[in-house]
Amino acid sequence: MDDKEIIARRVAQEIRPDTLVNLGIGLPSLVANHLPKEVHVFFQAENGVIGLGARPPEGMEDPDLTDAGGAFVTAVPGAASIDSAMSFGLIRGGHLDMTVLGGLQVDERGYLANWMIPGKMVPGMGGAMDLVAGAKQVIVAMVHTAKGRPKILKECTLPLTARRRVSLIVTEMAVIEPTEDGLVLRETGPGVSVDDILTATEASLIVHGDVPAMRL
Amino acid sequence: MDDKEIIARRVAQEIRPDTLVNLGIGLPSLVANHLPKEVHVFFQAENGVIGLGARPPEGMEDPDLTDAGGAFVTAVPGAASIDSAMSFGLIRGGHLDMTVLGGLQVDERGYLANWMIPGKMVPGMGGAMDLVAGAKQVIVAMVHTAKGRPKILKECTLPLTARRRVSLIVTEMAVIEPTEDGLVLRETGPGVSVDDILTATEASLIVHGDVPAMRL
Amino acid sequence: MKHALKTQDAADLIPDGATLLVGGFMGVGSPHRLIDAIVAKGARNLTIVANDTAMPGRGIGKLVSAGCVSKIIASHIGLNPETQQKMISGEIDVELVPQGTLVERIRAAGVGLGGILTPTGIGTLVEDGKQKITVDGKEYLLETPIHGDFALLAAYRADYVGNLEYSLTAHNFNPIMALAGKTVIAEPHSIVPVGMISPDSVKTPGILVDHLLERAA
């Protein structure tokens, strides 16, 4: 199982039935593949659909039905198409149960930076700031380190996405829950020890007794 | 011709083709009857329809299609049904070309009072404050005096509907245009002299030369 | 997927003292069966947020007549003399709000805004106690969100996901209130299987609707 699959599988376990979930582009979008068939969830694409479906068969694409990454999709029975005001009204109004987003950095306060690297990458925040400010639960899904350097830091050095403590950080090495007291290590990844995690993490982690391994 | 018909006929002359017009309940609603057939206008009912039509034949009413007074109506071809956010978005966003409203008082500044008589009548402002604040043109359609007492005053004694100079005052005695310099008498009503108007008006009126009579 | 509730079971969800956003304009587009059930169970001390209180014997007017209501936030009560009497006697506290401001305040609550700036009400009694903010040299009133414990909606058609369609002037406040109730109860004329409503026809996405009333008899 590669790192991305570990992360996607573990995040999928967090999704409750009958909720509204927004998956970011890239790694987070893989989470949908690992949802048990019996768990019914509506996925939102912030460009304007509730009830995002699978990719259409070749030749059956509709140019007017894409996900937020611009890829052709379908919609499930019971879907709704909405404009951007409704889409972000849902996100900002607290109607979105969960968002899963990629991350560049997360810090001890649970603050996320994921939208720019000054001087290098200025793509714009898109919907990320609204999602982090507005979703009931924010899950950061990212690999634990970048080129061997920790991404979970004492304090983010990159511009923040929001001043809001995210709900959970899921990497291939660990599940970490930001709390009022700091970052609590909840689970270890496959073949990874608590010490491995501490070494790969700049932020202080709170470790309570034996930390269970992810069950994937 | 009774007073109300004079007023309704004269106001109807102000309506330009291909505009969006909101007519208040009561006297203003009579204006629609006097519009020339060749002038195409969309009437808005602020409860949620653009393209208000005539009363339906008896037995053909739809309980879900009424005007802002609660009366059964129809809709013309090309009508749109809208929710209250869109309806008042149009009114407040400057998309409504004209509103015709009743008045309790208007003063020399052109300010209108039409929504309450403290201690006597507190119906609420409904959409009146939004209409006066937002419509491109505000026409006050009212009888000139109430029980022999002037309604066009130096300064309104009743609570204002908005701090906005209305566009035109049409009564059975006169057409008066509020301007930066004050109230200008534009036309006299049938069988009414300028002196009659001055006597029935508390506010100062600016009279330029010979004042033409309404052409009804 | 939601099973449709019996009207009385839906009314029983609403405790005394709750704040209810109630759709409708002079009774058109109001959830009439739900209102009847709330009257029948003898609810007390409700705060009603609605465009108007209709008239005695109709829609929200029934809640007023039955003594269920202690506070009303509305734009217009002029066609219901009972509401006016109860306001004057002090039985009901009435807050009057311009209609466009009312719908924007409810929307603000629903879409997570802390408030909106509007010129409506500037220079009038509506100013009282409100913050004024100048933007680009123009003065505005800061109007704050109005949340509801419940939103009670009337709809034309629903599916069992809770997606809603509305009809003609029965839209009015319903689609906006759907955003702003902690618990949203919708009373549709009819309910169709999931997949029967085109995604483009949905005006209130089902994920906003917590409970669906059984279809009209």
Add this chain to the structure above:
Amino acid sequence: MKHALKTQDAADLIPDGATLLVGGFMGVGSPHRLIDAIVAKGARNLTIVANDTAMPGRGIGKLVSAGCVSKIIASHIGLNPETQQKMISGEIDVELVPQGTLVERIRAAGVGLGGILTPTGIGTLVEDGKQKITVDGKEYLLETPIHGDFALLAAYRADYVGNLEYSLTAHNFNPIMALAGKTVIAEPHSIVPVGMISPDSVKTPGILVDHLLERAA
């Protein structure tokens, strides 16, 4: 009633230096024929307000490539490296706005609000130069309206009154921008006679639309 315009005639209405609200999300729901005509006439110095600049060779990306644009207000330019290069070289001034804030700012302009209060952006670079206002103990940014000289919309179907319907994820910013352009030009796939669209299906009332483009070939 409106006669449909030839695409080139519509493009000719737009002077250099104008501010254009342009619908679309990565090119889906953008007015492609109108964009091509604006490129063809060699427009210059445009300010573009849009969710994104798509990618080179697609939708708004074509305006960027052709050098028509001097300023962009958008939430995302990450998939168009040309926009990023022109931003870095100083050829184009880019203002980045969170997507939900962008749509609310455009809506505010369209519905006559002086601004809205949002928590999005608090504690981030988006705060810079903005007024902060506290309501009920919570801090918000005051975000101001964004008006356009023109709104350029894509729609699924129109009638000759100008009523518009949209399809699936091609709604996006179009229905909101329809409120906020001084002149609104809509590019529908098809146009039907007046009366063929149900009043309940209309998402943009025709009175907002100034010009209709001829239907797609």
